[in-house]
Amino acid sequence: xxxxxxxxxxxxxxxxxxxxxxxxxxxxxxxxxxxxxxxxxxxxxxxxxxxxxxxxxxxxxxxxxxxxxxxxxxxxxxxxxxxxxxxxxxxxxxxxxxxxxxxxxxxxxxxxxxxxxxxxxxxxxxxxxxxxxxxxxxxxxxxxxxxxxxxxxxxxxxxxxxxxxxxxxxxxxxxxxxxxxxxxxxxxxxxxxxxxxxxxxxxxxxxxxxxxxxxxxxxxxxxxxxxxxxxxxxxxxxxxxxxxxxxxxxxxxxxxxxxxxxxxxxxxxxxxx
Amino acid sequence: xxxxxxxxxxxxxxxxxxxxxxxxxxxxxxxxxxxxxxxxxxxxxxxxxxxxxxxxxxxxxxxxxxxxxxxxxxxxxxxxxxxxxxxxxxxxxxxxxxxxxxxxxxxxxxxxxxxxxxxxxxxxxxxxxxxxxxxxxxxxxxxxxxxxxxxxxxxxxxxxxxxxxxxxxxxxxxxxxxxxxxxxxxxxxxxxxxxxxxxxxxxxxxxxxxxxxxxxxxxxxxxxxxxxxxxxxxxxxxxxxxxxxxxxxxxxxxxxxxxxxxxxxxxxxxxxxxxxxxxxxxxxxxxxxxxxxxxxxxxxxxxxxxxxxxxxxxxxxxxxxxxxxxxxxxxxxxxxxxxxxxxxxxxxxxxxxxxxxxx
Numbered sequence: 035x036x037x038x039x040x041x042x043x044x045x046x047x048x049x050x051x052x053x054x055x056x057x058x059x060x061x062x063x064x065x066x067x068x069x070x071x072x073x074x075x076x077x078x079x080x081x082x083x084x085x086x087x088x089x090x091x092x093x094x095x096x097x098x099x100x101x102x103x104x105x106x107x108x109x110x111x112x113x114x115x116x117x118x119x120x121x122x123x124x125x126x127x128x129x130x131x132x133x134x135x136x137x138x139x140x141x142x143x144x145x146x147x148x149x150x151x152x153x154x155x156x157x158x159x160x161x162x163x164x165x166x167x168x169x170x171x172x173x174x175x176x177x178x179x180x181x182x183x184x185x186x187x188x189x190x191x192x193x194x195x196x197x198x199x200x201x202x203x204x205x206x207x208x209x210x211x212x213x214x215x216x217x218x219x220x221x222x223x224x225x226x227x228x229x230x231x232x233x234x235x236x237x238x239x240x241x242x243x244x245x246x247x248x249x250x251x252x253x254x255x256x257x258x259x260x261x262x263x264x265x266x267x268x269x270x271x272x273x274x275x276x277x278x279x280x281x282x283x284x285x286x287x288x289x290x291x292x293x294x295x296x297x298x299x300x301x302x303x304x305x306x307x
Numbered sequence: 308x309x310x311x312x313x314x315x316x317x318x319x320x321x322x323x324x325x326x327x328x329x330x331x332x333x334x335x336x337x338x339x340x341x342x343x344x345x346x347x348x349x350x351x352x353x354x355x356x357x358x359x360x361x362x363x364x365x366x367x368x369x370x371x372x373x374x375x376x377x378x379x380x381x382x383x384x385x386x387x388x389x390x391x392x393x394x395x396x397x398x399x400x401x402x403x404x405x406x407x408x409x410x411x412x413x414x415x416x417x418x419x420x421x422x423x424x425x426x427x428x429x430x431x432x433x434x435x436x437x438x439x440x441x442x443x444x445x446x447x448x449x450x451x452x453x454x455x456x457x458x459x460x461x462x463x464x465x466x467x468x469x470x471x472x473x474x475x476x477x478x479x480x481x482x483x484x485x486x487x488x489x490x491x492x493x494x495x496x497x498x499x500x501x502x503x504x505x506x507x508x509x510x511x512x513x514x515x516x517x518x519x520x521x522x523x524x525x526x527x528x529x530x531x532x533x534x535x536x537x538x539x540x541x542x543x544x545x546x547x548x549x550x551x552x553x554x555x556x557x558x559x560x561x562x563x564x565x566x567x568x569x570x571x572x573x574x575x576x577x578x579x580x581x582x583x584x585x586x587x588x589x590x591x592x593x594x595x596x597x598x599x600x601x602x603x604x605x606x607x608x609x610x611x612x613x614x615x616x617x618x619x620x621x622x623x624x625x626x627x628x629x630x631x632x633x634x635x636x637x638x639x640x641x642x643x644x645x646x647x648x649x650x651x652x653x654x655x656x657x658x659x660x661x662x663x664x665x666x
Contacts, residue, residue: 202410203385216399220401
């Protein structure tokens, strides 16, 4: 076979191979998105009668759950970063002797299967009356956010030479000024990315919150799960699932636009252990 | 900035240990106001440790630091009024050149108009006019270095510390920048302490050099003092190229001389003070002070055989095997090379021989 032809078939082979992987990954998502516009329970590939009826039929309790999820996700993200920055600073700059041990221990909540954490939390929350409450859900979510937040901020600080702060201090800045005028602006882009990743991970937390959620404190993932168990797959469930997909796509678009697509490839630091 | 305010700096009995390693041993030193002083020494000699202790980034075990009559080693770094230029400059990447230079003024709550005026002065001093709006990443290494210097000088510190600020520059730029730095210091008459392991930098830039070794001061003096009359074997070997020949001091017949084991006597031009007749010494002769005559009989020093010659442009290195003084290296201007070739017998004259004690 001529060399040009060999190359053509090699390229074709690789293209098919990659296309197959992408299809396998995206097919279920595409199917859900498509069926959310069909307004029926049965999932088909019929594209002749697309409409928004499923979205219109999304019940209030879904919207409440979504709003609830966004609220605790935002609060947990902000709180986690507020706690993480000083903690990471003490760990990295203070050169704590127990540093390695400490930075691994705080990751535990993120590497233990979340369902097990959920059971543990349920046992604890039953005793102290936090089960099925807003605060209880927030605290549970915060444990995961903190683990991620610390990992992010620790890495961020390690990447910033201490000389910046020392230079500020020799020029007359106190510790607080060095932190506020030098360290924070330098960390800001990294912190923004961290916030996005923690937020989106909070939005989809399910196993951890499953046992401790109740009718008035039910994140959207748990709400969808219970509804589908009780009533089967309804068109409005599919529509709400699609909305979650839109949020995720929006999140990745924001990260890709602000930091460049390269960052997404390296973003596995945010993946669950 | 203004010399009339400048205060001398005094380090008194500084002592510092890292575990069992003694980094500084009872170091005392007076730095004159307006002087450019260099700490020179190999890595681990304690020069950077001293700088960090003065800046307040390390704490000494004992000892004191004074600016004039005021003790400053009990103050945090932010209140010592010291300008520090880091090895990697540590310019704030999120601030412009102007904001970087103004940072110390901002911390001292200068009015905005005075800050702007001072920043322009500083930019002129380091020849970066019109670059004030740039970010550090838009500057070359040499320019960043000058911004770091301007930033450290801007707030009229009592003392400016430079921590090997030339080590990140390539060789050619380094030569330029060290003259730059020297001129900036001469203009500003800012008391400056410079830390380096590069003896050429030290010789070119300093009013005085503090040669350090093993946490102690080996010798303090002007560049010329250190070069021409090193006080110890370490100083003789560390600063500049040198030939060291073991000998004994011979103070007979009024003229000091070095007598080797093979009973060759060489007249000494200078001797470290206080050495007694007959003690063990190193006779030190700089390569450029060995003069070579093609006719071995004409020389008044000693005869030798040329082993090898290395051409380096302006000068030629000549490796010699001398009669009675061992191997020597001479360096002579390339144009004075005529008639000398490897294998040849030559006569040597020592233009300036010096003696340091040998232990």
